[in-house]
Amino acid sequence: MTRNSYRAADRNKTHQGTPGSVEDLAGHRSTALTQIAADAEKQAAFLELNLWQYPLSSVNLTATFGQYGLWSSYHTGLDFNGDTGDPIYAIANGVVTAASYDGPYGNKTVITLDDGTELWYCHQTSFSVSVGDTVRGGDVIGTVGATGNVTGSHLHVEVRPGGGDPVDPYAAMQQHGLFRD
Numbered sequence: 001m002t003r004n005s006y007r008a009a010d011r012n013k014t015h016q017g018t019p020g021s022v023e024d025l026a027g028h029r030s031t032a033l034t035q036i037a038a039d040a041e042k043q044a045a046f047l048e049l050n051l052w053q054y055p056l057s058s059v060n061l062t063a064t065f066g067q068y069g070l071w072s073s074y075h076t077g078l079d080f081n082g083d084t085g086d087p088i089y090a091i092a093n094g095v096v097t098a099a100s101y102d103g104p105y106g107n108k109t110v111i112t113l114d115d116g117t118e119l120w121y122c123h124q125t126s127f128s129v130s131v132g133d134t135v136r137g138g139d140v141i142g143t144v145g146a147t148g149n150v151t152g153s154h155l156h157v158e159v160r161p162g163g164g165d166p167v168d169p170y171a172a173m174q175q176h177g178l179f180r181d
C-alpha cells in the first residue's frame with residue numbers, strides 16, 4: 001500500500017466511522033430552529049389575538065352573569081370557586097386602576113385593558129398590585145378571599161367595556177379564547 005492510498009483509506013475510514021453524523025446534526029439543529037420559529041409564531045399569534053387567561057389555576061364556576069338570588073338585583077359577574085389564599089392571575093394585560101375595598105365587592109382590583117375594558121376582581125383577601133402598575137396576563141394580582149357581600153370564598157369577575165355597565169364575562173372570555181372546549 002502506498003502512502004497515498006493509506007491517506008485515502010484513512011479519510012474513508014474517518015468518514016465511514018461517523019456515518020451521516022454531520023447530516024443528522026444539521027437535521028436536528030434545523031428541526032430545533034423550526035420548532036423555535038413555530039413557537040415564536042404561535043406566541044405572536046397568541047398576543048395578536050389578545051387571548052385571555054383563566055384567573056385561577058383550577059376553573060370551577062359557581063354563579064353566572066344575570067342570575068337572580070343572592071344579589072340585590074341580578075348577578076353582575078362570573079364567580080370562580082376558590083379557597084382563601086389561592087393566587088389570582090391577571091386575565092389580560094393592562095394597568096391597575098383601582099385596588100381597594102369597595103363595599104359589597106370587598107377588596108377589589110380593577111385592571112383596565114388597552115381598549116378601555118375594565119376587568120374587576122372582587123372579594124380578595126390580599127392585593128399584590130397597586131394603582132398604576134402594569135400587569136401581564138398571568139401575573140399574580142392578589143389572593144382569593146371572602147371580603148364584602150359573600151357567603152363563602154370565591155373570585156367574582158366583572159367585565160365592563162369602556163368602564164361602563166357590566167357585560168357577561170363568560171361571553172367576553174369566549175371571545176378571547178377561554179371556555180372554547
Ligand SMILES: [Zn+2]
Nearest residue numbers: 077078079156
Ligand atoms: Zn359574584
